[in-house]
Amino acid sequence: MPLLQSLLRCMPCALGLAALPPAAAQAPAPTPAPIIVYTAGDIADCRYSRPQYSGAARTAAVVEAGIARDAAAGWRSAVLSLGDHTYPIGLEAEFRDCYAPTWGRFKDITHPTPGNHEYYGGSADGYYGYFGAAAGPRGRGYYSFDLGAWHLVSLNSHMHGEEQRAQMLWLKDDLERHPRRCTLAYWHAPMYSSGGHSASLHMQEAWRLLQAAGAELVLSGHDHDYERFAPLDADGKPDAQQGMRQFVIGTGGAFLTPFRWPHAHSEVRANRQWGVLKLALKEDGYDWEFLPADKGVHDPAAQPPDEPDSGSARCR
Numbered sequence: 001m002p003l004l005q006s007l008l009r010c011m012p013c014a015l016g017l018a019a020l021p022p023a024a025a026q027a028p029a030p031t032p033a034p035i036i037v038y039t040a041g042d043i044a045d046c047r048y049s050r051p052q053y054s055g056a057a058r059t060a061a062v063v064e065a066g067i068a069r070d071a072a073a074g075w076r077s078a079v080l081s082l083g084d085h086t087y088p089i090g091l092e093a094e095f096r097d098c099y100a101p102t103w104g105r106f107k108d109i110t111h112p113t114p115g116n117h118e119y120y121g122g123s124a125d126g127y128y129g130y131f132g133a134a135a136g137p138r139g140r141g142y143y144s145f146d147l148g149a150w151h152l153v154s155l156n157s158h159m160h161g162e163e164q165r166a167q168m169l170w171l172k173d174d175l176e177r178h179p180r181r182c183t184l185a186y187w188h189a190p191m192y193s194s195g196g197h198s199a200s201l202h203m204q205e206a207w208r209l210l211q212a213a214g215a216e217l218v219l220s221g222h223d224h225d226y227e228r229f230a231p232l233d234a235d236g237k238p239d240a241q242q243g244m245r246q247f248v249i250g251t252g253g254a255f256l257t258p259f260r261w262p263h264a265h266s267e268v269r270a271n272r273q274w275g276v277l278k279l280a281l282k283e284d285g286y287d288w289e290f291l292p293a294d295k296g297v298h299d300p301a302a303q304p305p306d307e308p309d310s311g312s313a314r315c316r
Contacts, residue, residue, distance in 0.1 A: 034280040034287075035148045036070045038063045038106075040252035041082025041115060041188060041221020046098035055253030055274045056102035058293040062276055063106060066291070078147060079106045082221035083115025083157075083188030085127065087254060090118035095130040102253070110134065113154045114141045115188040115221065142167050144174050149283045151180040153210075157187040157203055157220075168205050175213040181284065182315040185210050186219035190248050192236060194263045195223025207234040211244055214316050216286070217279075221250040224257040225271035226290055228309060238265055245313065247288070249277045270306035285314040 044056040051057060063079065070077045081103065086094035095104075103110070112131050118124040128138045136143030140163075141156035153174065159167050175183070191203055210218070211233060231243030250257075251274045259269055275292040289310040 032148065032283055033073075033075050034282045035076045035078060035150070036066065037078050037080055037147070037279040037281060038066055038276050038291075039080040039082060039186070039219055039279065040249045040276040042084040042224050042250040042254040043081065043103055043252035044085060044094070044099040045087040045254045046094075047087060051098050051101040054098065054102065055255075055293070056098065057253070059251070059253050059274050059276055060102040060105060062291050062293050063103070066278060067106070067109075076148075077109060079103075079110040080152075080154075080186055080219065081110055081112040082186060082219060082249060082252075083113050084117040084221060084250075084254065085112065085115070085130075087117060089120035090115075090124060090126045091121050092126040092129055095126050099130070107131075107134075111145065111152065111154060113187055114156055114158060116158055119158055140167075142170065144178065146178070146180075147281055149180065150182045150184055150281045151178045153183070153185040155185060155187040155203070155206055157189040164202075168209065171206060171209050175209060175215075179213070181214075182281070182286070183210065183213060183215035184217040184219070184279075184281075185215055188220060189222045190220035190246060191218070191234075192229055192232065192246055192263055192265070193220075193223050193248055194227055194259045194261055194266050194269055195225050195248065195250070196257050196260050197223055199261075204234050207244065211242060215244055216313070216315050218244050218246040219277070220246065220248050221252070223248055224250040224254055225259060225269065226251050226275065226277075226306075226309070227259075227263075227266055227270075228268040228288075229263070230265045230267050232265055236265070242316070247277055249275075249290075251275045268309045270309070272306045285312060287312045 067077045086099050114124050114127050118127040144153045227248040229246045231245045233239045233243050256271050273292040278289045278291050280287040
């Protein structure tokens with residue numbers, strides 16, 4: 001038997017072949033780096049202060065520091081702006097003089113959606129003029145794009161009548177053409193909120209289409225506060241398996257507003273600090289963290305800061 005084993009070991013040599021080493025265990029493929037998204041709405045209001053002292057400047061500082069950290073780690077960053085970029089009526093001068101010196105620093109990586117204040121001046125000309133092609137087709141304002149493994153959809157919550165029906169037909173087609181494990185949608189006026197604006201079912205059809213396509217997240221602003229909801233369906237019922245989680249992040253720099261009608265399925269509410277939501281979009285899920293901005297208030301009688309909010313979830 002030892003002679004036979006010796007002959008078998010030497011056979012490759014006899015045939016002029018190199019002896020083969022034991023098969024090495026394959027190293028696992030490296031996990032793709034997440035794409036980091038910073039998002040908020042209701043941003044630049046310079047009616048009461050200069051741009052450098054505004055709330056928008058403070059939240060911009062949070063985003064700027066985050067982007068620098070991401071770059072050092074070799075990670076890609078993006079910004080989603082959730083409407084009401086300027087106050088009071090979205091004029092070109094407001095974008096130039098208030099938004100541009102603050103959040104305009106991230107314009108090249110910003111994917112916007114329009115708010116109601118953009119339309120106070122007429123047809124949101126200041127908004128479309130400032131963002132150009134990044135805002136989608138002029139006058140329509142809805143579009144989609146991919147970030148890594150994620151499909152993102154920006155919708156216009158201020159479409160009505162035939163324009164709204166056209167948007168919903170576009171959304172249905174877009175979701176069919178871009179099936180992804182992970183999908184995120186964002187628009188200005190939220191479906192669910194505990195803030196000062198009354199509940200609106202205007203985007204209910206969009207919610208149904210997104211939920212049917214397996215979307216994970218909906219982001220909105222409009223109410224000047226931060227709020228996170230449990231996963232819900234289009235009728236406001238909890239659905240941990242198939243529902244979508246909504247965040248309201250109207251804390252981009254405009255004056256903060258109170259909560260008036262606490263929603264039964266609101267999980268976190270905060271309205272004492274400006275800030276931005278940070279999302280780490282992964283191949284199969286996401287992490288979230290609310291990043292508060294320093295308000296520059298040192299009055300001992302000032303309200304204490306809100307509790308931080310963070311967490312993780314898998315894509316369905």
